[in-house]
Amino acid sequence: MTMDRQPMIDQWYPVALASQLPAGGRATQLMGTPITVLPGEPIRVVTADGRDLRITVRYGHVWTSLGDPAKELFDIPEADQPGRRLVEVGVVRVRCSPLRAVENFLDIAHFPFVHTDILGAEPHTEVGKYDVEIREQEDEVWATKVQFYQPQAAKSATGGITTDYMYRVPAPTSTVLYKTCPARPGEWDVITLFVQPLTEELCDVWPWMALFDDETALTDLIHFQQMIFLQDRSILENQIPRLLPLDPGREIPTRADLTSVAYRRWLKRHQFTYGAQLVAQ
Amino acid sequence: MILYDYILSPDAYKVRLMAALAGVKLNLRAVDVHPGREHESEPLRALNPAGSIPILLDGDLILTESAAMLVYLARLEAPTWLGDDNAANAARVQQWLAFSRRLTDHLGGARATEMLSEPGDLPALQRAGTLDLRELEAALTERRILGQTFLASDRPTVADIACFPYVALAPDGGVSLDPYPSIRLWTRAIRMLPGFIEMPGIHRLHELKPEPLSTETPETV
Amino acid sequence: MPVEMHRDWIPVALSADLPAATVVPAHTPSGILALWRSASGKLTALADRCPHRGMRLSYGFVRGEALSCIYHGWSYGRNGQCQRIPAHPDLAPPAAIKAANYAAEERNGVIWIAQEEPETPPPALEGFKPLRSITVGADAELIAGSRDVRMRLAGIDALLLIVGTGGSETVAHVMVDAAASEVECVAASRAAEGWRRDCERLGRKDLAS
Numbered sequence: 001m002t003m004d005r006q007p008m009i010d011q012w013y014p015v016a017l018a019s020q021l022p023a024g025g026r027a028t029q030l031m032g033t034p035i036t037v038l039p040g041e042p043i044r045v046v047t048a049d050g051r052d053l054r055i056t057v058r059y060g061h062v063w064t065s066l067g068d069p070a071k072e073l074f075d076i077p078e079a080d081q082p083g084r085r086l087v088e089v090g091v092v093r094v095r096c097s098p099l100r101a102v103e104n105f106l107d108i109a110h111f112p113f114v115h116t117d118i119l120g121a122e123p124h125t126e127v128g129k130y131d132v133e134i135r136e137q138e139d140e141v142w143a144t145k146v147q148f149y150q151p152q153a154a155k156s157a158t159g160g161i162t163t164d165y166m167y168r169v170p171a172p173t174s175t176v177l178y179k180t181c182p183a184r185p186g187e188w189d190v191i192t193l194f195v196q197p198l199t200e201e202l203c204d205v206w207p208w209m210a211l212f213d214d215e216t217a218l219t220d221l222i223h224f225q226q227m228i229f230l231q232d233r234s235i236l237e238n239q240i241p242r243l244l245p246l247d248p249g250r251e252i253p254t255r256a257d258l259t260s261v262a263y264r265r266w267l268k269r270h271q272f273t274y275g276a277q278l279v280a281q
Numbered sequence: 282m283i284l285y286d287y288i289l290s291p292d293a294y295k296v297r298l299m300a301a302l303a304g305v306k307l308n309l310r311a312v313d314v315h316p317g318r319e320h321e322s323e324p325l326r327a328l329n330p331a332g333s334i335p336i337l338l339d340g341d342l343i344l345t346e347s348a349a350m351l352v353y354l355a356r357l358e359a360p361t362w363l364g365d366d367n368a369a370n371a372a373r374v375q376q377w378l379a380f381s382r383r384l385t386d387h388l389g390g391a392r393a394t395e396m397l398s399e400p401g402d403l404p405a406l407q408r409a410g411t412l413d414l415r416e417l418e419a420a421l422t423e424r425r426i427l428g429q430t431f432l433a434s435d436r437p438t439v440a441d442i443a444c445f446p447y448v449a450l451a452p453d454g455g456v457s458l459d460p461y462p463s464i465r466l467w468t469r470a471i472r473m474l475p476g477f478i479e480m481p482g483i484h485r486l487h488e489l490k491p492e493p494l495s496t497e498t499p500e501t502v
Numbered sequence: 503m504p505v506e507m508h509r510d511w512i513p514v515a516l517s518a519d520l521p522a523a524t525v526v527p528a529h530t531p532s533g534i535l536a537l538w539r540s541a542s543g544k545l546t547a548l549a550d551r552c553p554h555r556g557m558r559l560s561y562g563f564v565r566g567e568a569l570s571c572i573y574h575g576w577s578y579g580r581n582g583q584c585q586r587i588p589a590h591p592d593l594a595p596p597a598a599i600k601a602a603n604y605a606a607e608e609r610n611g612v613i614w615i616a617q618e619e620p621e622t623p624p625p626a627l628e629g630f631k632p633l634r635s636i637t638v639g640a641d642a643e644l645i646a647g648s649r650d651v652r653m654r655l656a657g658i659d660a661l662l663l664i665v666g667t668g669g670s671e672t673v674a675h676v677m678v679d680a681a682a683s684e685v686e687c688v689a690a691s692r693a694a695e696g697w698r699r700d701c702e703r704l705g706r707k708d709l710a711s
Contacts, residue, residue, distance in 0.1 A: 017316060020316050088316060089316075090315045090316030091316070091397075091398065092396060092397070093395065093396055093397070093398055095395075095455070107574075109574045109588070109589035110573050110574050112575065112588065113484075113487065113572055113573065113574060113575045113588075114484070114572070114573065116484075116485045116487070117485075122487075122490065122493045122575075122588070123493030123494070123591075125493075125575065125588035125589060125591065126588075126589060126590065126591055127589040127590070204398070217311065218313070219311040219312065219313040219317070219319070220311050222313060222316075222317075223287070223288040223289075223311050226288060226289055226315070226481070227288050227289075227481045228481075229481075230289060230481030230482055231481045231482070231484070233396070233453070233481075233482065234452060234453070234482055234484070234561075235557060235561075235572070235573050237452070238557060238558045238561055239555060239556040239557050239558075240550075240551045240556045240557075240558065241556065245556070250556075251553065251554060251555055251556060252553050252554050252598070252599055253554075254554075254587060254589060254590060254593075255590065256589035256590065415695075419691065419692070419695055422634050422691050423688050423691055423692075425518075426633075426684055426687045426688050426691065427684060427688070459527045459529065459534075459637075460636075460637030460673075462515070462516070462519035462526070462634070462635055463519075463634070465519070465526065466519065466521070469524070484561075484572060486563065487563045487565070487570065487572075487575075488523055488563040488564055488565050491565065492565045492566060492568075492577075492586075
């Protein structure tokens with residue numbers, strides 16, 4: 001059986017932390033293909049049959065592609081802003097579709113139930129109206145004017161506040177969250193989820209952050225984000241099916257899910273379907 | 282009292298949980314285990330040559346085994362948690378403290394391999410973890426037949442706390458808890474204890490709180 | 503994946519393993535159900551999948567007379583109808599949001615489910631009382647041809663309700679003589695462990711041949 005070339009082949013994916021490469025390299029896989037990330041100057045990513053893949057090092061991570069990306073890796077301008085602390089959170093493996101991992105990150109309605117007393121708490125469960133668009137020029141999904149009550153919005157937050165969020169999906173398995181910065185009103189903290197698709201139902205997730213916070217110890221910042229993501233993991237591993245359904249009849253969205261609806265539509269439009277279920281089974 | 286802690290370490294969580302249940306205040310010192318591997322750094326090796334987390338410091342006392350930490354906290358502030366009211370119960374507590382080491386090796390090993398990409402023979406760890414769960418299920422079933430809820434005594438003890446975290450987190454290592462009704466009821470009883478705290482992967486028992494009444498402003502559309 | 507069952511009662515759990523205001527995953531020959539008991543004690547079996555985002559409902563929580571999904575707190579009544587969406591507290595959930603529900607009944611300490619309510623109640627199993635449910639890593643056909651087993655466990659009269667739950671897994675709901683003492687029940691429970699080891703040895707032998 002021959003298959004059309006999956007357009008996700010030509011995207012960039014994170015495959016290692018540049019600062020944490022073991023001397024012998026990191027043996028891993030990308031979309032089912034075994035690869036090795038080799039330390040050195042420059043860092044190399046090679047396949048089992050000796051092919052050198054294109055690489056770029058940004059946001060603390062080594063990025064590569066099995067294909068030929070038409071564009072450079074998406075830009076996060078805040079990453080270069082002076083005064084921000086760049087936080088490498090590490091990697092967590094999750095037995096779920098890489099697309100499910102991204103979609104969960106775009107969701108706020110689960111905060112009171114999954115991140116109880118940290119990112120959300122009953123009775124403050126209501127998700128108000130927010131704006132969602134697919135920005136044609138950038139070809140990105142954006143959700144703006146998202147607001148939600150948070151009992152402890154970040155490691156440096158001491159009380160409950162109404163937090164503002166913006167969500168952005170610049171690549172099929174990468175997503176960037178901008179949220180109220182408690183330490184510096186007027187600026188946004190940047191929290192990302194970079195997802196490495198190992199297979200359609202298995203992924204390595206690399207959270208990364210660019211924060212204004214001079215108070216909190218770096219380890220505490222790392223652990224806060226690890227805690228949040230690990231609370232999500234048991235959800236992600238128990239959704240049925242493991243693949244993200246793109247068939248509209250399979251799952252029921254509400255107004256709170258408009259970011260997810262736009263994300264799925266955008267995936268479908270580009271045939272970014274590695275990790276997706278096209279027809280309900 | 283200083284606990285060298287890691288938010289994702291079930292062994293460190295045992296100590297935080299015991300302290301919360303016993304009402305002991307810990308001074309937490311977060312260790313960058315992942316991705317920084319700080320637990321293997323020289324300053325921490327000086328405290329604990331094994332390079333494991335947690336480490337508990339109290340004055341001159343340095344403890345590096347979580348079971349010993351549970352006993353220390355209980356002995357200090359909550360002696361009924363020692364469960365040593367008679368010879369058989371005291372021995373039962375020791376039996377389960379030793380058993381908890383197997384849970385760390387097997388279910389903990391499966392979790393580290395499956396979730397944190399540590400090296401390990403995942404199928405072998407999962408098989409060994411399943412045998413441990415069966416042994417625990419059989420023991421808890423016998424306790425239930427005798428009208429008991431907890432492992433070693435007629436009340437919760439350090440034995441329950443030592444075994445609880447790796448059992449509750451077994452699914453993190455790809456080991457299902459579905460086949461164990463007695464384990465399910467026992468973990469629930471522990472989660473319902475006054476002062477219980479969670480760790481990532483162990484969710485809140487939302488049923489302990491009543492359904493909130495709608496207090497928010499009506500929708501406009 | 504729709505759970506399909508014929509019009510027969512299937513034993514899925516013991517009453518004692520499902521206290522009020524709890525939910526458990528119930529393994530059946532055609533999939534897993536979310537089996538729950540309301541605060542007032544009423545029993546319900548629903549498809550183990552929240553229609554919203556596919557999360558397993560057996561990971562959820564029971565408040566009052568409803569089962570809620572752990573992911574977003576959507577709650578479902580005994581008929582499987584969604585009652586409340588916390589993200590939209592003032593919205594009446596559309597009728598289309600519904601988890602499939604199954605007939606569930608308990609008799610003599612055993613919980614039975616069926617796709618459609620059978621015409622006769624589940625068997626009474628008089629003279630026996632429930633001991634424990636035990637999962638065996640062997641094919642039900644190998645163990646007993648998928649049929650209930652009468653045997654003696656540590657000298658106690660026992661009846662094992664055998665349910666193949668797919669793959670090479672079988673659940674046995676172990677009943678023992680209603681007159682068995684606590685001590686005898688403990689002995690029977692230990693003997694059931696030995697019976698499981700025998701079944702699994704048999705299974706391995708069969709695989710090897």
